[in-house]
Amino acid sequence: xxxxxxMNRGQKIPTLTVMTSYAILLEDxxxxxxGLKAYIGAxxxxxxxxxxxxxxxxxxxxxxxKKPSIAIxxxxxxxxxxxxxIVGHFSSLxxxxxxxxxxxxxxxxxxxxxxxASGFVTKDSTIEEIGRAIRTVLSGGQWISPTLSRALTxxxxxxxxxxxxxxxxxxxxxxxxxxxxxxRRMDVAPSTVKQYIDRSKAKFRAAGLPVSTKTELYRLLxxxxxxx
Numbered sequence: 091x092x093x094x095x096x097m098n099r100g101q102k103i104p105t106l107t108v109m110t111s112y113a114i115l116l117e118d119x120x121x122x123x124x125g126l127k128a129y130i131g132a133x134x135x136x137x138x139x140x141x142x143x144x145x146x147x148x149x150x151x152x153x154x155x156k157k158p159s160i161a162i163x164x165x166x167x168x169x170x171x172x173x174x175x176i177v178g179h180f181s182s183l184x185x186x187x188x189x190x191x192x193x194x195x196x197x198x199x200x201x202x203x204x205x206x207a208s209g210f211v212t213k214d215s216t217i218e219e220i221g222r223a224i225r226t227v228l229s230g231g232q233w234i235s236p237t238l239s240r241a242l243t244x245x246x247x248x249x250x251x252x253x254x255x256x257x258x259x260x261x262x263x264x265x266x267x268x269x270x271x272x273x274r275r276m277d278v279a280p281s282t283v284k285q286y287i288d289r290s291k292a293k294f295r296a297a298g299l300p301v302s303t304k305t306e307l308y309r310l311l312x313x314x315x316x317x318x
Contacts, residue, residue, distance in 0.1 A: 111137050111159040111228070114152065114180070117190070118144035118167045122213065126162070126190075129217055134224065146171055150179060158185050160228050165191045165198060173198070174205045181206025188227045190220065199238055209233035236298075251293050257316075259286035264308040265317055 113130070117123040127142055137159070141152035144167055152158075161180040165173040180187045188209040189202045199210050209227045211220055215235055223233040252260070255276070262272045263283070273280040287307075294301040294310065301307050311317045 112140040112156050113137050114149050114158045114161040114163070114185075115139055115142040116144070116146065116149045116161065116163040116167070116176070117142075118164060125217075126220070129221065130224070133221055137228075144168070146176055146179075153180070153183060153185065157183070160188060160224065161185050162188045162190060162224065165189055165193065165202065173201060177202055177207050178205040181208075186227045186230070188223055188233070199234070210238060211235050212238065251297070252290055253286075256286045256290045256293075259283050260290045260307060261311060261317055263287055264304060264311050266308075 113134075115123060115127060115130070117126065123142060123144075127139065130137055130139065140156055140158050141149045143149070146167060146169065149161075149163075158180075163176055163180070165176065167176070177187050177189065186208040187202075187206060188211070189207050190211050190213060191198060191202075192213045202210050209223045209232060211223045211233070212235060215223075219235065223235075226233040255278075258276060259272060262275055263269070267275070269280045269283050273283045276283065291301050291307070294307075299310060301310055308317070
């Protein structure tokens with residue numbers, strides 16, 4: 091805590107008290123970490139980094155003497171440690187956790203929130219969005235990127251949005267089969283398979299999941315655990 095005072099006729103009169111908050115920045119990519127560190131320094135002058143680095147054990151030790159107001163963490167630190175252990179440790183100490191991850195699939199987001207995360211943003215988010223997420227979590231709220239939120243809503247109602255035939259068609263097609271092969275497997279005309287796939291892509295896009303190519307469709311279904 092820092093107190094500024096002003097002189098008034100020989101007396102010191104307290105005028106401003108600035109409360110210093112602390113943060114943990116646990117991230118294993120140096121360039122991303124340095125960029126975020128610089129942003130925090132410029133836009134959150136009262137937020138002091140208690141620890142910044144890529145060691146979970148060092149970050150954990152840093153919380154022994156002082157309690158951070160926020161822990162900004164990457165889910166995967168390259169040390170083989172499970173994301174649930176990383177997020178769960180800080181949340182068990184009532185430290186709000188903002189996850190910043192390269193992963194944006196349903197299971198990663200669900201897992202983070204299930205062990206106490208207060209926010210989740212992806213690394214391809216704008217720095218302004220990350221800043222809003224930090225501010226929201228610091229104020230006691232929860233944050234999830236709008237795109238991720240739409241994706242979660244979509245995933246939870248996936249089977250209701252796609253018909254059985256549409257789902258079967260996109261899975262077979264994204265798995266590498268050609269349209270005519272998918273058609274034979276489903277015992278329908280190739281034109282019908284194309285309609286199934288086009289309708290499915292339209293539903294994906296409406297849910298905020300940009301899918302245009304076969305590769306993007308494969309990646310989406312793989313992230314959702316529908317294909318390997």
